[in-house]
Amino acid sequence: MAVIPVSRKPLTFAERTYIPQILGGLRITFARMIKPAETMEYPEQRPEIPKNYRGVPTLVKDPNGREKCVSCQLCEFVCPPKAIRITPGEIAPDSPTAHVEKAPQAFDIDMLRCIYCGLCQEVCPEEAIFLQNQYSMTGLTRAEMVNHKDRLYELGGTLPDQHHKWDKKKAAEEHGSAAH
Protein backbone atom coordinates (compact mmCIF):
# COMPACT_ATOMS: atom_id res chain seq x y z
CA MET A 1 0.00 0.00 0.00
CA ALA A 2 2.69 2.36 -0.88
CA VAL A 3 5.01 3.70 -3.46
CA ILE A 4 7.86 1.30 -4.02
CA PRO A 5 11.03 2.24 -5.88
CA VAL A 6 12.09 -0.50 -8.27
CA SER A 7 15.37 -2.07 -7.28
CA ARG A 8 18.36 -1.62 -9.54
CA LYS A 9 21.48 -3.07 -8.03
CA PRO A 10 24.76 -2.92 -9.91
CA LEU A 11 25.84 -6.13 -11.60
CA THR A 12 28.18 -8.39 -9.71
CA PHE A 13 31.49 -9.40 -11.25
CA ALA A 14 30.12 -12.82 -12.21
CA GLU A 15 27.10 -11.25 -13.89
CA ARG A 16 29.33 -8.95 -15.86
CA THR A 17 30.94 -12.00 -17.47
CA TYR A 18 27.56 -12.91 -19.06
CA ILE A 19 28.00 -16.51 -17.89
CA PRO A 20 25.29 -16.81 -15.17
CA GLN A 21 22.69 -15.30 -17.49
CA ILE A 22 23.62 -17.56 -20.38
CA LEU A 23 23.42 -20.62 -18.16
CA GLY A 24 20.17 -19.43 -16.59
CA GLY A 25 18.70 -18.83 -20.04
CA LEU A 26 19.74 -22.26 -21.26
CA ARG A 27 18.22 -23.85 -18.17
CA ILE A 28 14.85 -22.28 -18.97
CA THR A 29 15.13 -23.33 -22.61
CA PHE A 30 15.92 -26.94 -21.79
CA ALA A 31 13.20 -27.07 -19.15
CA ARG A 32 10.72 -25.84 -21.76
CA MET A 33 11.93 -28.41 -24.26
CA ILE A 34 10.62 -31.32 -22.24
CA LYS A 35 7.26 -29.70 -21.55
CA PRO A 36 4.36 -30.32 -23.94
CA ALA A 37 4.22 -27.89 -26.87
CA GLU A 38 2.13 -24.73 -26.43
CA THR A 39 1.49 -24.37 -30.15
CA MET A 40 -1.17 -25.88 -32.38
CA GLU A 41 -0.95 -27.23 -35.93
CA TYR A 42 -3.74 -24.98 -37.06
CA PRO A 43 -5.73 -26.29 -40.00
CA GLU A 44 -5.45 -29.89 -38.74
CA GLN A 45 -5.98 -29.06 -35.08
CA ARG A 46 -8.71 -26.58 -34.31
CA PRO A 47 -9.04 -24.50 -31.17
CA GLU A 48 -11.98 -25.21 -28.93
CA ILE A 49 -14.60 -22.50 -29.35
CA PRO A 50 -16.25 -21.41 -26.09
CA LYS A 51 -19.97 -21.03 -25.65
CA ASN A 52 -21.30 -17.61 -26.69
CA TYR A 53 -18.41 -17.03 -29.06
CA ARG A 54 -18.90 -14.14 -31.48
CA GLY A 55 -18.27 -15.65 -34.90
CA VAL A 56 -19.95 -15.02 -38.26
CA PRO A 57 -23.47 -13.62 -37.82
CA THR A 58 -26.22 -15.94 -39.01
CA LEU A 59 -30.01 -16.08 -39.15
CA VAL A 60 -31.82 -18.90 -37.40
CA LYS A 61 -35.16 -20.70 -37.69
CA ASP A 62 -37.28 -21.94 -34.83
CA PRO A 63 -37.87 -25.70 -34.29
CA ASN A 64 -40.97 -25.53 -36.50
CA GLY A 65 -38.95 -24.20 -39.41
CA ARG A 66 -40.34 -20.66 -39.25
CA GLU A 67 -37.82 -17.96 -40.00
CA LYS A 68 -37.61 -15.95 -36.82
CA CYS A 69 -36.65 -12.60 -38.32
CA VAL A 70 -39.64 -10.26 -38.66
CA SER A 71 -37.55 -7.59 -40.44
CA CYS A 72 -37.92 -4.95 -37.75
CA GLN A 73 -34.56 -3.60 -38.92
CA LEU A 74 -33.29 -2.91 -35.42
CA CYS A 75 -30.01 -4.74 -36.16
CA GLU A 76 -29.64 -2.74 -39.36
CA PHE A 77 -30.06 0.41 -37.32
CA VAL A 78 -27.65 -0.49 -34.52
CA CYS A 79 -24.87 -2.02 -36.64
CA PRO A 80 -21.91 0.35 -36.04
CA PRO A 81 -20.19 -0.29 -39.41
CA LYS A 82 -23.51 -0.47 -41.32
CA ALA A 83 -22.91 -3.99 -42.59
CA ILE A 84 -26.56 -5.12 -42.62
CA ARG A 85 -29.11 -4.34 -45.35
CA ILE A 86 -32.68 -5.56 -44.98
CA THR A 87 -35.54 -5.32 -47.44
CA PRO A 88 -38.73 -6.02 -45.49
CA GLY A 89 -41.38 -8.20 -47.06
CA GLU A 90 -44.87 -9.48 -46.27
CA ILE A 91 -45.76 -13.07 -45.47
CA ALA A 92 -48.39 -14.48 -47.85
CA PRO A 93 -51.85 -14.52 -46.21
CA ASP A 94 -52.33 -18.24 -46.94
CA SER A 95 -49.15 -19.20 -45.11
CA PRO A 96 -49.49 -20.96 -41.74
CA THR A 97 -47.41 -18.20 -40.19
CA ALA A 98 -49.43 -15.40 -41.77
CA HIS A 99 -50.16 -13.92 -38.33
CA VAL A 100 -46.46 -12.97 -38.00
CA GLU A 101 -47.16 -10.63 -40.93
CA LYS A 102 -43.58 -9.71 -41.87
CA ALA A 103 -40.37 -11.47 -42.85
CA PRO A 104 -37.32 -10.18 -44.67
CA GLN A 105 -37.53 -10.25 -48.44
CA ALA A 106 -33.78 -9.77 -48.61
CA PHE A 107 -31.25 -9.83 -45.81
CA ASP A 108 -27.62 -9.10 -46.69
CA ILE A 109 -24.65 -8.92 -44.34
CA ASP A 110 -21.51 -7.54 -45.88
CA MET A 111 -18.78 -9.54 -44.18
CA LEU A 112 -16.15 -7.10 -45.40
CA ARG A 113 -17.76 -4.49 -43.18
CA CYS A 114 -18.86 -6.65 -40.25
CA ILE A 115 -16.73 -6.22 -37.13
CA TYR A 116 -18.24 -9.15 -35.17
CA CYS A 117 -19.26 -6.86 -32.31
CA GLY A 118 -22.46 -8.75 -31.59
CA LEU A 119 -24.69 -5.71 -31.15
CA CYS A 120 -27.18 -7.12 -33.69
CA GLN A 121 -27.62 -10.25 -31.61
CA GLU A 122 -27.89 -8.19 -28.45
CA VAL A 123 -30.68 -5.91 -29.66
CA CYS A 124 -32.70 -8.45 -31.67
CA PRO A 125 -36.19 -8.67 -30.10
CA GLU A 126 -36.89 -12.02 -31.77
CA GLU A 127 -33.63 -13.88 -31.09
CA ALA A 128 -33.36 -14.31 -34.83
CA ILE A 129 -29.75 -13.30 -35.47
CA PHE A 130 -26.88 -15.11 -33.78
CA LEU A 131 -23.13 -14.87 -33.93
CA GLN A 132 -22.14 -18.51 -33.99
CA ASN A 133 -18.97 -20.58 -34.03
CA GLN A 134 -17.63 -20.01 -37.50
CA TYR A 135 -14.62 -17.73 -37.43
CA SER A 136 -12.88 -18.05 -40.79
CA MET A 137 -14.49 -16.74 -43.94
CA THR A 138 -12.83 -16.39 -47.29
CA GLY A 139 -13.88 -15.25 -50.72
CA LEU A 140 -12.25 -14.33 -53.98
CA THR A 141 -14.43 -11.34 -54.79
CA ARG A 142 -16.18 -8.61 -52.86
CA ALA A 143 -19.56 -9.95 -53.97
CA GLU A 144 -18.71 -13.36 -52.56
CA MET A 145 -18.15 -11.83 -49.13
CA VAL A 146 -21.74 -10.61 -48.90
CA ASN A 147 -23.88 -13.20 -47.14
CA HIS A 148 -27.41 -13.25 -48.58
CA LYS A 149 -30.49 -14.52 -46.83
CA ASP A 150 -30.25 -18.14 -48.02
CA ARG A 151 -26.64 -18.43 -46.99
CA LEU A 152 -27.40 -16.84 -43.61
CA TYR A 153 -30.09 -19.43 -42.86
CA GLU A 154 -27.84 -22.20 -44.10
CA LEU A 155 -25.11 -21.06 -41.70
CA GLY A 156 -27.52 -20.49 -38.85
CA GLY A 157 -29.65 -23.60 -38.89
CA THR A 158 -32.22 -24.15 -36.20
CA LEU A 159 -31.88 -23.16 -32.58
CA PRO A 160 -34.17 -24.16 -29.70
CA ASP A 161 -36.82 -21.57 -28.82
CA GLN A 162 -37.87 -21.07 -25.22
CA HIS A 163 -40.82 -18.81 -25.72
CA HIS A 164 -42.57 -19.73 -29.00
CA LYS A 165 -44.22 -16.36 -28.68
CA TRP A 166 -45.82 -16.33 -32.12
CA ASP A 167 -47.32 -19.80 -31.63
CA LYS A 168 -48.74 -18.64 -28.31
CA LYS A 169 -50.11 -15.52 -29.92
CA LYS A 170 -51.83 -17.56 -32.63
CA ALA A 171 -53.26 -19.96 -30.05
CA ALA A 172 -54.54 -17.03 -27.99
CA GLU A 173 -56.12 -15.45 -31.06
CA GLU A 174 -57.87 -18.68 -32.04
CA HIS A 175 -58.98 -19.22 -28.48
CA GLY A 176 -60.26 -15.67 -28.36
CA SER A 177 -62.22 -15.95 -31.63
CA ALA A 178 -63.69 -19.28 -30.51
CA ALA A 179 -64.95 -17.67 -27.33
CA HIS A 180 -66.82 -14.97 -29.22
Place this chain on the structure above:
Amino acid sequence: MATDFAFPDTGAKSAAAVAAQEFQTEKMSLSMGPSHPSTHGVLRIQLELDGEIVTKADPVVGYLHRGDEKIAENMTYNQFVPYTDRLDYLAPLANNMAYAIAVERLAKLEVPARCQAIRVITAEMARISAHLLGLGAYGIDVGAWTVFLYAFTEREKLYKLFEELTGARFTTSYTRIGGVARDVPEGWTDRADAFCDQFLPILEQILNLLTRNKIFMDRTVDVGVISREDAIAYGLTGPNLRGSGVPLDLRKDKPYSGYEQYEFDVPVGAKGDCYDRYLVRGEEMRQSVRIIKQAIAKFPGGPWYATDAKKIFAPPKDKILTSMEELIQNFMLVTEGPQMPAGEVYFEAENPKGALGFYVVSKGGGVPWRLKIRAPSFCNLSILPKVCVGAMVSDVVSILGSLDFVMGECDR
Protein backbone atom coordinates in the same frame (compact mmCIF):
# COMPACT_ATOMS: atom_id res chain seq x y z
CA MET B 1 31.83 17.71 -39.09
CA ALA B 2 35.13 18.41 -40.76
CA THR B 3 37.94 16.09 -39.80
CA ASP B 4 41.61 16.96 -39.90
CA PHE B 5 43.68 14.30 -41.49
CA ALA B 6 47.37 14.41 -40.72
CA PHE B 7 49.42 13.05 -43.53
CA PRO B 8 53.18 12.64 -43.02
CA ASP B 9 54.57 13.80 -46.36
CA THR B 10 53.89 17.05 -48.13
CA GLY B 11 53.51 15.29 -51.45
CA ALA B 12 50.16 13.93 -50.30
CA LYS B 13 48.84 17.39 -49.34
CA SER B 14 46.59 17.74 -52.35
CA ALA B 15 45.28 14.22 -51.88
CA ALA B 16 44.53 15.07 -48.27
CA ALA B 17 42.56 18.11 -49.34
CA VAL B 18 40.47 15.99 -51.67
CA ALA B 19 39.96 13.37 -48.99
CA ALA B 20 38.96 15.96 -46.43
CA GLN B 21 36.29 17.20 -48.76
CA GLU B 22 35.16 13.70 -49.37
CA PHE B 23 34.79 13.02 -45.67
CA GLN B 24 33.19 16.34 -45.02
CA THR B 25 29.85 15.12 -43.65
CA GLU B 26 26.60 16.90 -43.92
CA LYS B 27 23.67 16.21 -41.70
CA MET B 28 21.55 13.50 -43.20
CA SER B 29 17.83 13.27 -42.92
CA LEU B 30 16.33 9.83 -42.52
CA SER B 31 12.71 8.74 -42.33
CA MET B 32 12.29 6.00 -39.79
CA GLY B 33 8.93 4.42 -40.48
CA PRO B 34 6.01 4.51 -41.11
CA SER B 35 6.63 0.82 -41.77
CA HIS B 36 9.59 0.07 -39.56
CA PRO B 37 9.40 -2.93 -37.24
CA SER B 38 10.53 -0.99 -34.20
CA THR B 39 8.00 1.80 -34.54
CA HIS B 40 5.23 -0.52 -33.32
CA GLY B 41 2.67 0.53 -35.86
CA VAL B 42 2.70 3.37 -38.31
CA LEU B 43 4.80 6.00 -36.63
CA ARG B 44 7.23 7.93 -38.79
CA ILE B 45 10.14 9.70 -37.19
CA GLN B 46 11.91 12.28 -39.29
CA LEU B 47 15.46 11.95 -38.02
CA GLU B 48 18.30 14.31 -38.68
CA LEU B 49 21.58 12.49 -38.25
CA ASP B 50 25.11 13.56 -37.81
CA GLY B 51 26.81 10.28 -38.59
CA GLU B 52 25.31 7.92 -36.11
CA ILE B 53 24.18 10.61 -33.68
CA VAL B 54 20.62 11.93 -33.79
CA THR B 55 20.50 15.72 -33.84
CA LYS B 56 16.77 16.10 -34.39
CA ALA B 57 13.82 13.77 -34.19
CA ASP B 58 10.36 14.76 -35.34
CA PRO B 59 7.55 12.27 -34.84
CA VAL B 60 5.06 12.39 -37.72
CA VAL B 61 1.76 10.95 -36.62
CA GLY B 62 -1.62 10.51 -38.24
CA TYR B 63 -1.14 7.51 -40.53
CA LEU B 64 -3.80 5.61 -38.63
CA HIS B 65 -6.27 8.46 -38.23
CA ARG B 66 -9.85 7.27 -38.51
CA GLY B 67 -11.71 10.22 -37.07
CA ASP B 68 -13.05 8.35 -34.06
CA GLU B 69 -14.04 11.56 -32.29
CA LYS B 70 -16.23 12.65 -35.21
CA ILE B 71 -17.63 9.14 -35.63
CA ALA B 72 -18.74 9.27 -31.99
CA GLU B 73 -20.94 12.28 -32.70
CA ASN B 74 -22.93 10.28 -35.21
CA MET B 75 -23.90 7.29 -33.13
CA THR B 76 -25.45 6.43 -29.80
CA TYR B 77 -23.29 5.93 -26.72
CA ASN B 78 -23.47 2.13 -26.85
CA GLN B 79 -22.71 1.97 -30.56
CA PHE B 80 -19.37 3.67 -29.91
CA VAL B 81 -18.16 0.91 -27.56
CA PRO B 82 -16.70 -1.22 -30.41
CA TYR B 83 -14.73 1.84 -31.54
CA THR B 84 -13.07 2.15 -28.14
CA ASP B 85 -11.68 -1.37 -28.64
CA ARG B 86 -9.65 0.03 -31.47
CA LEU B 87 -7.96 2.83 -29.54
CA ASP B 88 -5.36 0.99 -27.52
CA TYR B 89 -6.00 -2.30 -29.23
CA LEU B 90 -3.67 -4.13 -26.86
CA ALA B 91 -5.95 -3.47 -23.89
CA PRO B 92 -9.49 -3.10 -25.28
CA LEU B 93 -11.11 -4.08 -21.99
CA ALA B 94 -9.45 -1.17 -20.20
CA ASN B 95 -10.63 1.26 -22.90
CA ASN B 96 -14.18 -0.10 -22.73
CA MET B 97 -14.18 0.50 -19.01
CA ALA B 98 -12.77 4.04 -19.21
CA TYR B 99 -15.39 5.01 -21.79
CA ALA B 100 -18.28 3.46 -19.89
CA ILE B 101 -17.29 5.17 -16.64
CA ALA B 102 -16.94 8.54 -18.39
CA VAL B 103 -20.47 8.34 -19.77
CA GLU B 104 -21.83 7.00 -16.47
CA ARG B 105 -20.31 9.98 -14.67
CA LEU B 106 -22.22 12.17 -17.10
CA ALA B 107 -25.44 10.43 -16.17
CA LYS B 108 -24.42 10.37 -12.47
CA LEU B 109 -25.08 6.66 -12.54
CA GLU B 110 -23.62 4.25 -9.99
CA VAL B 111 -23.08 0.71 -11.19
CA PRO B 112 -23.43 -2.22 -8.74
CA ALA B 113 -20.43 -3.65 -6.88
CA ARG B 114 -20.38 -6.82 -8.98
CA CYS B 115 -20.13 -4.82 -12.19
CA GLN B 116 -17.30 -2.73 -10.72
CA ALA B 117 -15.42 -5.86 -9.67
CA ILE B 118 -15.84 -7.43 -13.13
CA ARG B 119 -14.50 -4.26 -14.71
CA VAL B 120 -11.52 -4.10 -12.35
CA ILE B 121 -10.62 -7.74 -13.00
CA THR B 122 -10.86 -7.36 -16.76
CA ALA B 123 -8.96 -4.06 -16.78
CA GLU B 124 -6.11 -5.54 -14.76
CA MET B 125 -6.02 -8.59 -16.99
CA ALA B 126 -5.85 -6.24 -19.95
CA ARG B 127 -2.96 -4.44 -18.24
CA ILE B 128 -1.05 -7.70 -17.85
CA SER B 129 -1.74 -8.60 -21.46
CA ALA B 130 -0.62 -5.16 -22.71
CA HIS B 131 2.54 -5.15 -20.60
CA LEU B 132 3.38 -8.69 -21.72
CA LEU B 133 3.23 -7.53 -25.30
CA GLY B 134 5.21 -4.39 -24.47
CA LEU B 135 7.83 -6.52 -22.77
CA GLY B 136 8.01 -9.15 -25.48
CA ALA B 137 8.22 -6.62 -28.28
CA TYR B 138 10.81 -4.63 -26.35
CA GLY B 139 12.86 -7.79 -26.01
CA ILE B 140 12.80 -8.24 -29.78
CA ASP B 141 13.71 -4.59 -30.34
CA VAL B 142 16.89 -4.95 -28.33
CA GLY B 143 17.69 -8.47 -29.47
CA ALA B 144 16.10 -10.96 -27.07
CA TRP B 145 13.77 -13.27 -28.96
CA THR B 146 12.91 -15.79 -26.27
CA VAL B 147 11.16 -13.29 -24.02
CA PHE B 148 8.69 -12.56 -26.78
CA LEU B 149 7.73 -16.21 -27.20
CA TYR B 150 7.19 -16.84 -23.49
CA ALA B 151 5.30 -13.57 -23.04
CA PHE B 152 3.00 -14.46 -25.91
CA THR B 153 2.34 -17.91 -24.49
CA GLU B 154 1.01 -16.26 -21.34
CA ARG B 155 -0.91 -13.71 -23.34
CA GLU B 156 -2.64 -16.50 -25.22
CA LYS B 157 -3.94 -17.90 -21.92
CA LEU B 158 -5.39 -14.50 -21.09
CA TYR B 159 -7.02 -14.33 -24.51
CA LYS B 160 -8.68 -17.67 -23.88
CA LEU B 161 -10.22 -16.14 -20.76
CA PHE B 162 -11.29 -12.99 -22.63
CA GLU B 163 -12.81 -15.13 -25.38
CA GLU B 164 -14.86 -17.06 -22.88
CA LEU B 165 -16.02 -13.93 -21.09
CA THR B 166 -16.74 -11.58 -23.97
CA GLY B 167 -16.99 -13.82 -27.05
CA ALA B 168 -13.97 -12.29 -28.76
CA ARG B 169 -10.26 -12.47 -28.16
CA PHE B 170 -9.20 -9.06 -29.32
CA THR B 171 -12.08 -6.68 -29.96
CA THR B 172 -13.97 -7.36 -26.79
CA SER B 173 -16.63 -4.55 -26.79
CA TYR B 174 -17.46 -5.72 -23.30
CA THR B 175 -18.92 -2.78 -21.40
CA ARG B 176 -22.23 -1.08 -21.95
CA ILE B 177 -23.31 2.21 -20.44
CA GLY B 178 -24.53 1.17 -17.00
CA GLY B 179 -23.07 -2.31 -16.94
CA VAL B 180 -21.35 -4.97 -18.99
CA ALA B 181 -22.52 -6.93 -22.02
CA ARG B 182 -22.95 -10.19 -20.12
CA ASP B 183 -22.33 -11.68 -16.70
CA VAL B 184 -19.21 -13.79 -16.03
CA PRO B 185 -19.72 -17.42 -17.08
CA GLU B 186 -19.86 -20.23 -14.53
CA GLY B 187 -16.42 -20.96 -13.08
CA TRP B 188 -14.70 -18.17 -14.96
CA THR B 189 -13.36 -16.44 -11.85
CA ASP B 190 -11.79 -19.71 -10.70
CA ARG B 191 -10.05 -20.06 -14.03
CA ALA B 192 -8.85 -16.45 -13.81
CA ASP B 193 -7.54 -17.16 -10.32
CA ALA B 194 -5.77 -20.29 -11.54
CA PHE B 195 -4.19 -18.26 -14.31
CA CYS B 196 -2.81 -15.79 -11.76
CA ASP B 197 -1.31 -18.58 -9.66
CA GLN B 198 0.53 -20.19 -12.53
CA PHE B 199 1.45 -16.84 -14.07
CA LEU B 200 3.56 -15.45 -11.21
CA PRO B 201 6.43 -17.99 -11.39
CA ILE B 202 6.48 -17.72 -15.19
CA LEU B 203 6.58 -13.93 -14.95
CA GLU B 204 9.63 -14.19 -12.70
CA GLN B 205 11.20 -16.52 -15.21
CA ILE B 206 10.52 -14.13 -18.07
CA LEU B 207 11.80 -11.10 -16.17
CA ASN B 208 14.88 -13.00 -15.02
CA LEU B 209 15.86 -13.42 -18.65
CA LEU B 210 16.24 -9.64 -18.91
CA THR B 211 16.58 -7.91 -15.55
CA ARG B 212 20.14 -8.96 -14.74
CA ASN B 213 21.18 -9.59 -18.31
CA LYS B 214 24.19 -7.50 -19.26
CA ILE B 215 23.35 -7.54 -22.97
CA PHE B 216 19.92 -6.09 -22.21
CA MET B 217 21.30 -3.62 -19.67
CA ASP B 218 23.89 -2.33 -22.09
CA ARG B 219 21.06 -1.39 -24.42
CA THR B 220 18.80 0.21 -21.81
CA VAL B 221 20.66 1.55 -18.76
CA ASP B 222 21.22 5.31 -19.03
CA VAL B 223 19.58 5.34 -22.47
CA GLY B 224 16.72 7.73 -23.10
CA VAL B 225 16.83 9.38 -19.70
CA ILE B 226 13.70 11.44 -18.99
CA SER B 227 14.04 13.67 -15.96
CA ARG B 228 11.26 14.06 -13.45
CA GLU B 229 10.67 17.66 -14.53
CA ASP B 230 10.56 16.82 -18.23
CA ALA B 231 8.21 13.94 -17.66
CA ILE B 232 5.76 16.26 -15.90
CA ALA B 233 6.25 19.14 -18.34
CA TYR B 234 5.54 16.96 -21.40
CA GLY B 235 2.43 15.48 -19.84
CA LEU B 236 3.67 11.92 -19.67
CA THR B 237 1.45 9.46 -17.86
CA GLY B 238 1.45 5.81 -16.93
CA PRO B 239 4.58 3.68 -16.57
CA ASN B 240 6.62 6.24 -18.50
CA LEU B 241 5.90 8.90 -15.88
CA ARG B 242 6.38 6.52 -12.97
CA GLY B 243 9.64 5.33 -14.51
CA SER B 244 10.90 8.89 -14.03
CA GLY B 245 10.07 8.75 -10.34
CA VAL B 246 6.69 10.50 -10.20
CA PRO B 247 4.30 8.33 -8.17
CA LEU B 248 1.14 9.30 -10.05
CA ASP B 249 -1.34 6.49 -10.43
CA LEU B 250 -4.96 7.43 -11.00
CA ARG B 251 -6.11 4.17 -9.44
CA LYS B 252 -4.66 5.48 -6.20
CA ASP B 253 -5.03 9.23 -6.58
CA LYS B 254 -8.53 9.40 -8.03
CA PRO B 255 -9.96 5.95 -7.39
CA TYR B 256 -12.74 4.78 -9.68
CA SER B 257 -14.69 1.54 -10.05
CA GLY B 258 -13.86 0.54 -6.47
CA TYR B 259 -10.06 0.59 -6.77
CA GLU B 260 -9.86 2.07 -3.26
CA GLN B 261 -10.81 -1.35 -1.82
CA TYR B 262 -7.74 -3.09 -3.15
CA GLU B 263 -4.24 -3.06 -1.78
CA PHE B 264 -1.47 -2.58 -4.26
CA ASP B 265 1.81 -0.71 -4.59
CA VAL B 266 2.83 1.87 -7.14
CA PRO B 267 6.28 1.12 -8.51
CA VAL B 268 8.46 4.10 -9.42
CA GLY B 269 11.83 4.33 -11.09
CA ALA B 270 14.84 6.30 -9.89
CA LYS B 271 16.59 7.47 -13.04
CA GLY B 272 13.99 7.63 -15.77
CA ASP B 273 15.96 5.63 -18.32
CA CYS B 274 14.68 2.81 -20.51
CA TYR B 275 15.70 0.25 -17.90
CA ASP B 276 13.57 1.95 -15.24
CA ARG B 277 10.53 1.95 -17.48
CA TYR B 278 11.06 -1.74 -18.12
CA LEU B 279 11.35 -2.45 -14.38
CA VAL B 280 8.21 -0.46 -13.61
CA ARG B 281 6.21 -2.46 -16.16
CA GLY B 282 7.46 -5.72 -14.73
CA GLU B 283 6.48 -4.72 -11.22
CA GLU B 284 3.09 -3.45 -12.37
CA MET B 285 2.21 -6.89 -13.64
CA ARG B 286 2.88 -8.36 -10.20
CA GLN B 287 0.68 -5.67 -8.66
CA SER B 288 -2.08 -6.36 -11.19
CA VAL B 289 -2.05 -10.00 -10.18
CA ARG B 290 -2.45 -8.88 -6.57
CA ILE B 291 -5.47 -6.76 -7.48
CA ILE B 292 -7.10 -9.54 -9.52
CA LYS B 293 -6.66 -12.03 -6.71
CA GLN B 294 -8.18 -9.64 -4.16
CA ALA B 295 -11.09 -8.83 -6.46
CA ILE B 296 -11.81 -12.51 -7.06
CA ALA B 297 -11.51 -13.35 -3.36
CA LYS B 298 -14.29 -10.92 -2.48
CA PHE B 299 -16.22 -11.15 -5.73
CA PRO B 300 -19.63 -9.67 -4.92
CA GLY B 301 -22.92 -11.18 -5.94
CA GLY B 302 -26.00 -9.25 -6.97
CA PRO B 303 -26.88 -7.61 -10.26
CA TRP B 304 -24.15 -7.00 -12.83
CA TYR B 305 -25.75 -3.91 -14.38
CA ALA B 306 -27.61 -0.88 -13.10
CA THR B 307 -31.09 -2.41 -12.84
CA ASP B 308 -32.85 0.86 -11.96
CA ALA B 309 -31.49 2.79 -14.97
CA LYS B 310 -34.38 1.96 -17.28
CA LYS B 311 -33.51 4.67 -19.78
CA ILE B 312 -29.85 3.65 -20.01
CA PHE B 313 -29.44 -0.12 -19.81
CA ALA B 314 -31.52 -2.50 -21.89
CA PRO B 315 -34.00 -4.79 -20.08
CA PRO B 316 -33.22 -8.52 -19.82
CA LYS B 317 -33.72 -10.50 -23.00
CA ASP B 318 -36.38 -12.76 -21.50
CA LYS B 319 -38.55 -9.76 -20.79
CA ILE B 320 -38.01 -8.27 -24.23
CA LEU B 321 -39.30 -11.49 -25.77
CA THR B 322 -42.36 -11.81 -23.61
CA SER B 323 -43.50 -8.40 -22.45
CA MET B 324 -44.71 -5.53 -24.61
CA GLU B 325 -43.44 -2.80 -22.29
CA GLU B 326 -39.86 -4.08 -22.28
CA LEU B 327 -40.02 -4.62 -26.03
CA ILE B 328 -40.88 -0.97 -26.56
CA GLN B 329 -38.21 0.05 -24.07
CA ASN B 330 -35.65 -1.98 -26.02
CA PHE B 331 -36.64 -0.28 -29.28
CA MET B 332 -36.44 3.17 -27.68
CA LEU B 333 -33.02 2.45 -26.15
CA VAL B 334 -31.53 1.17 -29.38
CA THR B 335 -32.91 3.80 -31.70
CA GLU B 336 -32.57 6.84 -29.46
CA GLY B 337 -29.65 5.69 -27.36
CA PRO B 338 -29.17 5.71 -23.59
CA GLN B 339 -30.72 8.94 -22.37
CA MET B 340 -28.17 11.36 -20.90
CA PRO B 341 -28.70 14.72 -19.27
CA ALA B 342 -27.17 17.83 -20.84
CA GLY B 343 -23.75 18.64 -19.45
CA GLU B 344 -20.11 17.78 -19.81
CA VAL B 345 -17.73 15.46 -18.07
CA TYR B 346 -14.06 14.57 -18.19
CA PHE B 347 -12.87 11.27 -16.88
CA GLU B 348 -9.42 9.74 -16.93
CA ALA B 349 -8.61 6.12 -16.21
CA GLU B 350 -5.22 4.58 -15.55
CA ASN B 351 -4.76 2.48 -18.68
CA PRO B 352 -1.73 0.30 -19.37
CA LYS B 353 -0.22 3.06 -21.52
CA GLY B 354 -1.15 5.96 -19.26
CA ALA B 355 -4.13 8.14 -18.50
CA LEU B 356 -6.83 7.59 -21.12
CA GLY B 357 -9.31 10.44 -20.88
CA PHE B 358 -12.76 10.91 -22.38
CA TYR B 359 -14.27 14.37 -22.47
CA VAL B 360 -17.96 14.06 -23.26
CA VAL B 361 -20.19 17.02 -24.00
CA SER B 362 -23.86 16.23 -24.12
CA LYS B 363 -26.84 18.34 -25.07
CA GLY B 364 -29.15 15.66 -23.77
CA GLY B 365 -30.39 12.58 -25.59
CA GLY B 366 -28.56 9.47 -26.67
CA VAL B 367 -25.78 10.89 -28.83
CA PRO B 368 -22.73 12.85 -27.63
CA TRP B 369 -22.49 16.36 -29.01
CA ARG B 370 -18.71 16.21 -28.81
CA LEU B 371 -16.38 13.50 -27.60
CA LYS B 372 -12.69 14.21 -27.12
CA ILE B 373 -10.24 11.40 -26.47
CA ARG B 374 -7.08 12.17 -24.53
CA ALA B 375 -4.77 9.46 -25.75
CA PRO B 376 -1.81 8.66 -23.49
CA SER B 377 0.31 7.36 -26.38
CA PHE B 378 -0.02 10.68 -28.19
CA CYS B 379 1.15 12.67 -25.17
CA ASN B 380 3.92 10.19 -24.38
CA LEU B 381 5.27 10.47 -27.91
CA SER B 382 5.56 14.25 -27.60
CA ILE B 383 8.78 13.82 -25.64
CA LEU B 384 10.55 12.08 -28.55
CA PRO B 385 12.17 15.27 -29.96
CA LYS B 386 13.68 15.92 -26.56
CA VAL B 387 14.78 12.45 -25.55
CA CYS B 388 16.15 11.24 -28.88
CA VAL B 389 18.58 14.11 -29.44
CA GLY B 390 22.13 13.01 -28.76
CA ALA B 391 21.26 9.33 -28.90
CA MET B 392 22.56 6.86 -31.45
CA VAL B 393 20.22 5.55 -34.15
CA SER B 394 20.09 2.15 -32.47
CA ASP B 395 19.18 3.86 -29.19
CA VAL B 396 16.12 5.35 -30.87
CA VAL B 397 14.85 1.79 -31.29
CA SER B 398 15.45 1.17 -27.62
CA ILE B 399 13.73 4.41 -26.58
CA LEU B 400 10.69 3.75 -28.78
CA GLY B 401 10.26 0.31 -27.33
CA SER B 402 10.52 1.58 -23.79
CA LEU B 403 7.86 4.25 -24.34
CA ASP B 404 5.49 1.43 -25.34
CA PHE B 405 2.93 3.34 -27.37
CA VAL B 406 0.11 2.21 -29.63
CA MET B 407 -0.60 4.13 -32.80
CA GLY B 408 -4.27 3.15 -32.89
CA GLU B 409 -4.71 5.30 -29.83
CA CYS B 410 -2.24 8.01 -30.78
CA ASP B 411 -3.85 8.71 -34.17
CA ARG B 412 -7.39 7.62 -33.24
